[in-house]
Amino acid sequence: MVKVDYYIILSAVLFTIGALGVLIRRNPLIIFMSIELMLNAGNLAFVAFSSVYKSFSGQIFVFFVIAVAAAEVAVGLALIVEIFKTKKNINIDEMNSLKG
Amino acid sequence: MHLSETVVSGFFFLAPWLVFAPLTGLLFNLTISKWFKFSENQVGAVASLASGAAFVVSVLLAYSVSINHGEMVSVPLAEWIHVGTLKLDWTFRVDSLSTTMMLVVSGVGTLIHIYAIGYMHEDVRFKKDEGRFNRFFIFLNLFIAAMMILVSGDSYMMLFVGWEGVGLCSFLLIGFWYEMDTLARPSWANSNAAKKAFIVNRVGDFGFLIAGFLMFWHLGSFQFDEVFKAAPAVAESAPWVIVAITLFMLVGVAGKSAQIPLYIWLPDAMAGPTPVSALIHAATMVTAGVYLVTRSAPLYTLVPQAQYVVAMTGAVTALFAATIAVGQYDIKKVLAYSTISQLGFMVAAVGMGGYVAGMFHLITHAFFKALLFLSAGSVILGMERGHHHLAHAQAHHESKPAKGKKLSKEAHDDGHHSEEPVETFDPGDMRNMGGLRKTMPVTFWLYMIGTLALAGIFPFAGFWSKDEILLDASLHYQGVYWLLTIAAFLTAFYMGRQVWMVFFGEARHDAASHAEESPRVITVPLMILAGLSVLGGALNLPFEGFHNLGHWLGHTLGEVEGLPLDFTVAGISTVLALSAILISWLIYGRNPIKAGQVDPLKKPLGFIFTGMENKWFVDEGYFALIINPFKKISQFLADVIDWRFWHDFVHDTVILGTYNWLSEIALDRYADQKGIDAFANWLGTATQSVSATLRKVQNGFVRSYALSVMLGVVLILGYIIFK
Secondary structure (H helix, E strand, O other): OOOHHHHHHHHHHHHHHHHHHHHHOOOHHHHHHHHHHHHHHHHHHHHHHHHHHOOOHHHHHHHHHHHHHHHHHHHHHHHHHHHHHHHOOOOHHHOOOOOO | OEOOOOOOOOOHHHOOHHHHHHHHHHHHHHOHHHHOOOOHHHHHHHHHHHHHHHHHHHHHHHHHHHHOOOOOEEEEEEEEEEEOOEEEEEEEEEOHHHHHHHHHHHHHHHHHHHHHHHHHHHHHHHOOOOOHHHHHHHHHHHHHHHHHHHHHEOEHHHHHHHHHHHHHHHHHHHOOOOOEOOOOOEOOHHHHHHHHHHHHHHHHHHHHHHHHHHHHHHHOOOEHHHHHHHHHHHHHHOHHHHHHHHHHHHHHHHHHOOOOOOOOHHHHHHHOOHHHHHHHHHHOHHHHHHHHHHHOHHHHOOOHHHHHHHHHHHHHHHHHHHHHHHOOOEHHHHHHHHHHHHHHHHHHHHHOOOHHHHHHHHHHHHHHHHHHHHHHHHHHHHHHHHHHHHHHHHHHOOOOHHHHHHHHHHHHHHOOOOOOOOOOOOOOEHHHOOOHHHHOHHHHHHHHHHHHHHHOOOOOHHHHHHHHHHHHHHHHOHHHHHHHHHHHHHHHHHHHHHHHHHHOOOOOOHHHHOOOOOOHHHHHHHHHHHHHHHHHHHHHOOOOOOOHHHHHHHHHHOOOOOOOOOHHHHHHHHHHHHHHHHHHHHHHHOOOOOOOOOOOOHHHHOHHHHHHHOHHHHHHHHHHHHHHHHHHHHHHHHHHHHHHHHHHHHHHHHHHHHHHHHHHHHHHHHHHHHHHHHHHHHHHHHHHHHHHHHHOOOOOOHHHHHHHHHHHHHHHHHHHHHO
């Protein structure tokens, strides 16, 4: 049985990659993917601890996270489509009309 | 005895109608007579009937008192003020003293009402305002009502209500022709006379009120019986209280009954129509002071010092006023000073404890002085008629003087007043008269009766009453006796002077030679008064069994022994009176003064006569001593203290200046602009600069937002882990 530490380390690595992706990339689709990556890093941590503590709560959380992520992507993609329709462009840095 | 407690026979229940009867007449004339435009005779009849009803009630009350053996009965009407120990009720006090006053007031009052119908009929035409006829009778009825409250009140406060009421009526009637002087020229002289009477009386009323307050404080009541019951104990422990009460009361008496030093208003009060002078300023109202002292007899008897002061005040006034009367030229002014002098006799009498003598003189004086005043009114009217007739005849019908009588009537009716001569004719000036006994014979004989009664000639009423006072004085205070005797001598002298000047000799003015006798409505009341002036002495003859008035008043004042006739006193006064008349004949009767001639007394008496002529400069003295300093002080207070100091300095400089400095400099410039405003402005600019800085954070890059979220998470987690 693989020690739980490795799962957590993997989860942390995945999360960091996701977070950096969100901060660095300019394409919203890539940002969405990075967000998925962070969510799934979290899922991984949940599942790992679930098996350590012999509890199903973690796994149930994972289902919720997957459902919420799906909904979020649906909303997010719809927004991006609409933005593209108006701006013919989806560069994230151009969407700054709320700038102070 | 209280009416509600015991059943007493008689007409006591009628007592409130003493007041209600004249009030009914007043209200009737005020409303119905005006609405239905009653004629003058009807208005006069209503007023006279109202006054007559009060007389009938008085007679019934006097009868009731006599069948109850003179016992006092109080008739409660209504509750007035009940506060703590103060209990004031509208209660009528019916006893022999109050019924005596009621009879005098309503009796003489009714006769004067009737006389006034005739007098005012002509007076309103001479003064050219016929609308005031009704008003005169309203005031007259109001006066009777107030006087009835005064004499029938059961407490000092109810008496005071009447006292002020008659004062008000006096004011209203003196100023009846308020916008002219006595000669009907436009002027404020009459209203000034009214104000003078009112203000001088206010000084007296102040004394009365102080007496009332002291009385309530120390004796615990205003009700007569309770006051008199409490007084002896207080007189034992603190005699000064009773002295103070009686002397302050004397101030009130001096105001109302025109005694030194407050008599000065009465001569000026002659500005009122003659019936007013007769009713209010001779027969009734001015005797209220005498009544007050008599009513307060139980208080005065306790303090002989106060009695002496009262007696001396009366005696000095009697002499002083008599000297002034000698030097007057106005027929009514002579009678006015004579009234002051006679009131002095009464006050002296009641001051000496001779209450019966004082009341006796009050009654007889009411008869003969009313008679004299009303006759003087008749003389004045006669002179006015003569003058009017003359003016009319000169203006229009100089060629036909034979139709004189008819013409004068026309002059009254159709009002040809525009062409009167410019000369101001004074119908009351005795220097314009003379020889009136031929043109006005009825008035002449009536005036003679009044004169003889006033001079104290046997057997007229004045002889008996004046003699009783002199006799009382000779037994008590010699000083008072001599003062009064000299005053009696002067009385006969000035009355003699007046009669010679008015009725004898030759007419000194054409108006006097054309004077006409007055109508019956004027002369008949005078005849009744003349009859009373002749027979009035029978009320209290100084013979055994004839002291009727003394016995009657004894029920109230305590029985006094009637004094027998003293031939020395009576002899001296009669001889003096007769010699005074003789002297006056030598001076004024033997050689009647001619028109424009100075008074024959002026030469031998010199400055003394000048003093008499000018009222001893008392009014001028009051002006110099009180009124002018008072005016100066008021002017100083108004100009300097109030205006310059308070207004200009304190208000404008100190208060307004401080306020301006505070608001403009301290509060506006410093506290507001530099404090509050500055803080608010700083708050605004600070917010602006902070937000300008913070705005830069909102750069619109989603990544930078995400980075801050991330950093936040790191910080929070770091805090949780490493805390």
